[in-house]
Amino acid sequence: MTHTSVFAYAAPAPKAPLERITIPRRELGAHDILIDIKYAGICHSDIHTVRAEWGDGGAFPIVPGHEIAGVVAEVGAEVTRYQAGDRVGVGCFVDSCRECENCRAGLQQYCTGELGNVGTYNATGRDGETTHGGYSTHLVVDENYALRIPESIPLDAAAPLLCAGITLYSPLAHWQAGPGKKVAIVGLGGLGHMGVKIAHAMGAEVTVLSQSLRKKDDGLRLGADHYHATSDPATFEALAGTFDLIVNTVSADLDLNAYLGLLRTDGTLVQLGAPENPLPVAPFALIPRRRSIAGSMIGGIPETQEMLDFCGEHGLASDIEVISAEQINEAYERVLASDVRYRFVIDTSTI
Numbered sequence: 001m002t003h004t005s006v007f008a009y010a011a012p013a014p015k016a017p018l019e020r021i022t023i024p025r026r027e028l029g030a031h032d033i034l035i036d037i038k039y040a041g042i043c044h045s046d047i048h049t050v051r052a053e054w055g056d057g058g059a060f061p062i063v064p065g066h067e068i069a070g071v072v073a074e075v076g077a078e079v080t081r082y083q084a085g086d087r088v089g090v091g092c093f094v095d096s097c098r099e100c101e102n103c104r105a106g107l108q109q110y111c112t113g114e115l116g117n118v119g120t121y122n123a124t125g126r127d128g129e130t131t132h133g134g135y136s137t138h139l140v141v142d143e144n145y146a147l148r149i150p151e152s153i154p155l156d157a158a159a160p161l162l163c164a165g166i167t168l169y170s171p172l173a174h175w176q177a178g179p180g181k182k183v184a185i186v187g188l189g190g191l192g193h194m195g196v197k198i199a200h201a202m203g204a205e206v207t208v209l210s211q212s213l214r215k216k217d218d219g220l221r222l223g224a225d226h227y228h229a230t231s232d233p234a235t236f237e238a239l240a241g242t243f244d245l246i247v248n249t250v251s252a253d254l255d256l257n258a259y260l261g262l263l264r265t266d267g268t269l270v271q272l273g274a275p276e277n278p279l280p281v282a283p284f285a286l287i288p289r290r291r292s293i294a295g296s297m298i299g300g301i302p303e304t305q306e307m308l309d310f311c312g313e314h315g316l317a318s319d320i321e322v323i324s325a326e327q328i329n330e331a332y333e334r335v336l337a338s339d340v341r342y343r344f345v346i347d348t349s350t351i
């Protein structure tokens with residue numbers, strides 16, 4: 001297979017600063033599109049991965065980036081869905097088996113086939129080659145794993161929707177956030193701020209549970225009805241038994257038992273944050289009120305398109321700070337210090 005060489009930013013080894021390298025992109029296959037990447041969001045998962053916090057080490061050098069927005073530059077011979085000039089996005093995976101029960105149901109993120117869902121980076125594609133993510137100038141992807149970005153959403157603010165947006169939309173839709181439902185969003189970072197916007201647009205009564213009240217004004221502006229500090233023990237007394245749904249976006253260890261106490265009867269806590277340590281659950285945090293704890297991972301292709309269209313209709317996008325490629329390492333430190341409002345987005349023309 002022949003390749004084209006393109007520029008990218010990569011972590012050469014675990015915990016090492018990212019640096020500019022060249023990577024291969026495959027030649028256009030019949031069903032592929034070539035995307036001229038314009039913007040790539042920085043997700044906390046990128047940081048977990050390059051710091052090797054999820055165990056397996058990975059295939060370094062790793063080019064992160066799964067919040068990708070760009071414009072179609074070329075299409076393969078049999079492409080039907082896109083043409084040059086279309087505004088498109090790519091999220092957390094670029095392929096899946098397409099045959100298992102989940103793939104056929106449009107839940108490609110939960111592919112159970114041998115191929116599994118092929119991560120946009122740090123994964124092995126069906127051609128046996130390592131995938132490289134969006135901190136890069138170009139990407140070749142199968143047209144079936146790209147999404148259409150509505151005209152009303154600027155490309156830079158659209159990029160984070162491809163992970164942060166769908167990761168919140170999917171559980172909020174699944175657990176039916178809407179009028180009459182009380183929803184708490186724990187952690188007001190990249191994921192959390194999209195959770196507030198989307199849950200509010202769905203009609204739910206939204207509460208932010210943040211470490212402090214430092215970002216309260218932002219939270220209310222984003223659409224929250226209430227805002228509480230989890231550093232204040234009175235919060236857990238005042239809100240005991242309140243919520244139908246709690247969505248935990250925190251990237252660090254948290255005492256889930258304290259949060260389970262905030263659920264009403266039959267309420268559900270959905271775990272989205274993925275810290276490296278187990279989170280112990282006390283049986284009696286669940287038993288007395290038939291409470292549930294669940295997980296959810298991004299969303300499938302049809303639901304991601306539905307989320308983008310929903311955001312287009314409701315005028316939603318991410319609150320972003322656009323940076324140049326040479327600021328990536330500094331941005332990582334700022335994400336780790338909770339100093340981001342609310343997503344860093346790399347202008348990939350600076351790569």
Ligand SMILES: NC(=O)c1ccc[n+]([C@@H]2O[C@H](COP(=O)([O-])OP(=O)(O)OC[C@H]3O[C@@H](n4cnc5c(N)ncnc54)[C@H](O)[C@@H]3O)[C@@H](O)[C@H]2O)c1
Binds near residue numbers: 042
């Ligand atoms: N389930 C999924 O599909 C999925 C998808 C994307 C990301 N993630 C994971 O979700 C987590 C969050 O990602 P992100 O990009 O939003 O990160 P982020 O760093 O932008 O946001 C995390 C937020 O949690 C806050 N926080 C930390 N400790 C807290 C505490 N004790 N109480 C309340 N808030 C606290 C931080 O201040 C920050 O605002 C990461 O672990 C990431 O890997 C999961």
Ligand SMILES: [Zn+2]
Binds near residue numbers: 043046066163164
């Ligand atoms: Zn992500």
